[in-house]
Amino acid sequence: MENRNSTSDFILLGLLVNNKATGVVFAGIFTIFVVAVTANLVMIFLIQVDSHLHTPMYFLLNQLSIMDTLFICTIVPKLLVDMVSKEKTISFVACGIQIFLCSTMIGSEFFLLSLMAYDRYVAICNPLRYPVLMNHKVCLLLAAGAWFGGSLDGFLLTSVTMTFPYCGSRSINHFFCEIPAVLRLACADTSLYETLMYICCVLMVLIPISIISTTYTLILLTVHRMRSAEGRKKAFTTCSSHLTVVSFFYGASFYNYVLPKSFHTPEQDKVVSAFYTMVTPMLNPLIYSLRNKDVLGAFKKILAQFLSTQKVSTIYT
Numbered sequence: 001m002e003n004r005n006s007t008s009d010f011i012l013l014g015l016l017v018n019n020k021a022t023g024v025v026f027a028g029i030f031t032i033f034v035v036a037v038t039a040n041l042v043m044i045f046l047i048q049v050d051s052h053l054h055t056p057m058y059f060l061l062n063q064l065s066i067m068d069t070l071f072i073c074t075i076v077p078k079l080l081v082d083m084v085s086k087e088k089t090i091s092f093v094a095c096g097i098q099i100f101l102c103s104t105m106i107g108s109e110f111f112l113l114s115l116m117a118y119d120r121y122v123a124i125c126n127p128l129r130y131p132v133l134m135n136h137k138v139c140l141l142l143a144a145g146a147w148f149g150g151s152l153d154g155f156l157l158t159s160v161t162m163t164f165p166y167c168g169s170r171s172i173n174h175f176f177c178e179i180p181a182v183l184r185l186a187c188a189d190t191s192l193y194e195t196l197m198y199i200c201c202v203l204m205v206l207i208p209i210s211i212i213s214t215t216y217t218l219i220l221l222t223v224h225r226m227r228s229a230e231g232r233k234k235a236f237t238t239c240s241s242h243l244t245v246v247s248f249f250y251g252a253s254f255y256n257y258v259l260p261k262s263f264h265t266p267e268q269d270k271v272v273s274a275f276y277t278m279v280t281p282m283l284n285p286l287i288y289s290l291r292n293k294d295v296l297g298a299f300k301k302i303l304a305q306f307l308s309t310q311k312v313s314t315i316y317t
Helices: 002-006 019-049 056-083 092-125 136-161 179-183 191-224 229-257 266-290 293-316
Strands: 010-012
Touching (some): 019 056, 019 266, 179 266, 266 293
């Protein structure tokens, strides 16, 4: 009986407590989802087709867009369906898959953002050695390392989380299968696992933050010594975009995974989770594109080529 109950469906209680605002919230989430997916896919497309963007920085940015697209597509479609459906269930297997994908994307992004900071450090502080230190092979290895680290984290967390027996309530007080919310339903002692997971999460947040803080301190010192005003402006623009993305992502992650349980309530957890699972994937490509002349230039060039093609085809028809 315990095995049968442990593998039956869960019920996701959703994002809202008050169902009166469902229509407005649904429209808002759907808009965010469309903008996020479109912006990230456009970013991926531009980086692939424009030769001026075939640099280490944009290669890593391409990986970030892929992660953000997969991340938001793992959670939001199911959330939108649940908001208009009476059936808000998710199978045991689907819940495990969602935990694995979310943990993998979060872990991979932790590593990738620190690698992007390292890339900026080498580009600004060691520009002569940049082509050697960040050649294509090195970029592939760094990206593969970020994906592998995130996947390993996702595999370990998912395999342990889903082995606990769930024989009590099946209602997850969340809008997706986030590990802390799922573990509240376990009918076994999870304290040791939660402690180990907490230590792991603290290390995965604080170590990248330490690396990013160190690299940007060195970058600021180097930028301060630059004689060229244009060089300083370009360096600040590039670095400020990355720091903005880092602040959003790590700020939400710090709340979710580092602050003790006494600082958490289910409703606050939902709001913070909604921010880093929906808003952050939408903001990342917008921040990098709107403040980046290379990306805007590539977009305008592709758009001009498309419009000229349409104009020619219209003339001949």
